[in-house]
Amino acid sequence: MVQLQPIHASILIGPTQRRSLLRQSAHTTSMLLAAVFVIAVVGCSSHANRVRDARQAYFSDDLVAADALLVKAGTKRPLERDCLTLDRAMVSLAHGDPTTSEALLREVRDRFDHLEQKDVAESGLSYVLDDTATAYSGEDYEKVMIRAMLAISNLMHDGSDAVAYCLQVDQKQREIAERAAAESPPGNAPPTANVAIGTYVRGVVEEETHTHYDDAERAFATVASWEPQFEAAKFDLARAQAGVHSRSGNGVVYVFALVGRGPYKEEVLAEATSNALLIADRIVSAVGDHTLPPTIAPVKVPAIVVPANAIDSVAVDINGRPAALTQTVTDVGKLATAQFESERQNIIARAIVR
Incomplete structure (x- = not known):
């Protein structure tokens, strides 16, 4: 399970100083942001096997070797290059190089956007091609999370584009929801999971200006409605409505921790349901x-696997004294599972057509 967990903004610290990001612990940056990273990469299990050496180097704290191995893997498997680039972005961020991380994330964002705009002929052809024969165009939740990580990466250096990236998170979510509604029968659109991390970061940045409290209030109110179990948003909302986050000459440290392993896909057999057969029949007629034959045997489809997560929260100490625990604002495993379930019939239908 992958979680993004910001600490409740209640820690008052001294005047801000610029410090470098260390891999072993969280430290303040010029935007009063700190981060602890555990690599979280989404993909199929075979992809994970092919980058095992790179991940082993990462977990051994040899980030230079990890990046080199990922680059090498990308030259051998061009269809997986975007996934490998996402891995490299996380390695760069953990290595204290948010500028490179942002550039790599932006590269994949633009590439996925390009693939998303394929013309109708290409889309029709993709229905009858095996997914491994075409370039990976990203899952919807990945496209949203890339924009969220762009916001965090940007915050880790100058922060000038963080709000713009956060707005992109919300925009992409709206696009996904509108597309799902348009492709579904009237009144039967699948529910979509909201990614709160982008909106939360926007509230943090807007509040930091000491002038955009209305924007911060709206952002925190949205997060509180999307993630009611995220108690910190309620305190943030109350503070934005009636107070300030710190005394003059002080600031607030936000700790964003990425914990656990990312979800991945495994091949399973699925029954050809009546809904999937109806969708498949429309596809066959269109291309x-x-x-379709009168009976269909079970078909092979990908299934989402979410590894067990042993980390419930991250403790923050100040001068050796416990100060606070992080809380979950976005669970990527749940996002992946929710998206898969909403698209399950379409996935089975495409497998039937192939």
Whole structure:
């Protein structure tokens, strides 16, 4: 399970100083942001096997070797290059190089956006091609999370584009929800999971200006409605409405921890449901003069696997004294599972057509 967990903004510290990001602990940056990173990469299990050496180097704290191995893997498997680039972005961020991380994330964001805009002919062809024969275009939740990580990466250096990236998170979520509604029968659109991390970071940045309290209030109110179990948002909302986050000459440290392993896909057999057969029949009719056979055997489809997460929260100490525990604002495993379930019939239908 992968979680993004900001600490409740209640720690008052002395005047801010610029410090470098260390891999072993969280430290303040010029935007009063700190981060602890555990690599979280989403993909199929075979992809994970192919980058095992790179991940082993990462967990051994040899980040230079990890990056080199990922670059090498990308030259051998161009169809997986975007996934490997996402891995490299996380390595760069953990290595204290948020500028490179932002550039790599932006590269994949633009690439996924390009693939998303394929024309109708290409889309029709993709229905009859195996997914491994085409370039990976990213899952919807990944496209949202890339924008969230762009905001965090930008915050880790100058922070000038963090709000813009946060707005992109919300925009992409709206696009996904509108597309799902348009592709579904009236009144039967699948529910979409909201990614609160982008909106939360926006509230943090807006409050930090000491002038945009209305924007911060709206952001925190949205997060509180999307993630009611995230208690910190309620305190943040109350503070934005009636107070300030710190005394003059002081600031607040926000700790964002990425914990656990990312979800991945495994091949399983799925029954050809009646809904999937209806969708498959429409696809077959659209791409050629064919009909489906009367009976369909179980088909092979990907399934989401979310590794067990042993970390409930991250403790923050100040001068050796416990100060606070982090809380979950976004659970990527749940996002991946929710998206898969909303698209399950379409996935089975495409497998039937192939």
